[in-house]
Amino acid sequence: MADLESSVPSMVDGLKRGQRKVLFCSFKRNFVEEAFVTELIGYASAHSAYSKQSLASIIIGMAQEFVGSNNISLLEPGGLFGTRNLGGKDAGSTKDLYTRLPPVTRLIFPKDDDILLNYLNEDGQSIEPSWHIPIIPMVLVNGSEDVGTGYVPNYNPRDIIANLKRMLNKEPIIPMDPWYKGFQGSLTKTRSKETGVTYTITGVIEEVDCTMLTITELPVRCWSADYEHFLKSMCPHKEKENGKGMDKDKEPPFLEGYRSRCSHADVDFEVILSEQNMNIAKQEGLEKKFKLTTTIGPTMYLFDSHGKIRKYDSPEDVLEEFFTLRLEFYARRKAVMVENIRKEVL
Template sequence: MSTIIGMAQDFVGSNNINLLLPNGQFGTRNQGGKDAASARYIFTSLSSINRYLFPREDDGLLDYLNEDGQSIEPSWYVPIILMVLVNGSEGIGTGWSFYIPNYNPRDMVANVRRLLNDEHMEPMHPWYRGFKGTIEQTASKEFGVTYTITGTIEEVNETTLKIKELTIRRSTQEYKEFLESIITSNDSFIKEFKQFSDDKTVDFEVIVTVENMMLAEQEGLLKKFKLTTTVSTSNVHLFDSRGVIKKYDTPEEKVRFILDVVKGDIIVNNRTVCCSLPCAERERFYSFPK
């Protein structure tokens, strides 16, 4: 049930493309999805975009399982772009951990097209649908890149601040509790705050003294109000086509798997895989609806 709920969530910081429709209360940004209703009160169905991602013409390539003599779902599906990059993922296992930020599906489509045309791919950077802050590359290492994700805060006047965006995967409720903890502390630099947020948007108004405003500006408003976080691409461990855990250094390296399947360098099952579709059909598959 939690998997189904997670696949249907569409608030900022969750899925860039939700494969299931959230018909009911599937959770909001206010509590980071934890406010989803009980499973017996909500309903779902496949999103219309699924057949763009999993073309019907590819159904015959899948390795369908058999249970008690009845054909059931395939062992895995093969989307035309890598959904693990589109919606991101994180978790731990025995001896392994992984973290994958979200990426823009349009960037991925563009890179797949470049691969099909024997062109070099462009670097892809994390992207979250509906996010109003900034995502900047701050460090680059041999194995992975670090990005700084920043919310937004603006000075309305000499005593008032407006916070209109938080960092990714920080719920509105968590940030409200953070501001409340500052006010109740012995060395509080906040006089009061008001919240005008709803289940989709962030809107806090913070009141400080003139002196504390100057001190906060010297320290940096983003740092003072904890509106920055960092993500890294140095911990991308995924199963490869052989079911073996592999470390991927860049998202482009993972996308290259698609071309290897198309060219036949990687056989996804015991059937011959080739790019036999007309160019017009392939173009249709890589044309996302607005």
């Protein structure tokens, strides 16, 4: 069960247990002033059994902002928290990183709801709640991915809020498609009886002239360094130092070369090839030939509000269950506030 809590997020707050511990400690310490990540790690480790290394990884992940990571970061990054070059694995040392709670986090997780939460107990000490209660379903905003338990894409917060307003007005909700902040490619919805709803995510490739292409976007979670290795594999190889040339039976290189102008935030490859190979690539399809498409299919296994793992068939299922719970907590918050006002008056 502990392994599942570490890898499966809650439908309610969108957090796995380690992330929830970090957020709880950030709220408890009122971590609004910028400080070293090591300071937050030290405080969180004193309130949990997680190792400092695990907490460092969790904190860095919660603060990342590159394309394919968070749509809304719950911690503010100060320093190199990782880039799309290596999918965040190029983050700097925690002793060189700063973070804090950005104002948006407390807007999403209102302080007035803290008193309503079910706080867990560990060795006689009150620790983090079983879940926080945000004003929008953060599991849809930032998504979640785990090899063993499923995949929840990211969705546009504006689409989520618009549907919540429709539900308040008793209007039908509009189906939502995945959305990744900063992504410049395209996303196409497909449906089949075997796989259900899937999405094809495509990068951006353009023909400059008869021997040159530019690639300015990669599929979501295809990292620039990995893609550069792929391009390199299509280019001519230098002869071996022992003087032996290339294997005569080996297929000749498809590209004549490439240039990378990628930054930590943007993709920019320039690809050079012969006119003949350009025609071959166009016949096959540029996106297919250069592996610029990927397919995702949401498989949403999440803890529900009762702590049981449940499979959600669509983001709208998550939204509807969240809406009912959130509305209940608005009523409970109002009752507490009214009671406090009554006590003050009396």
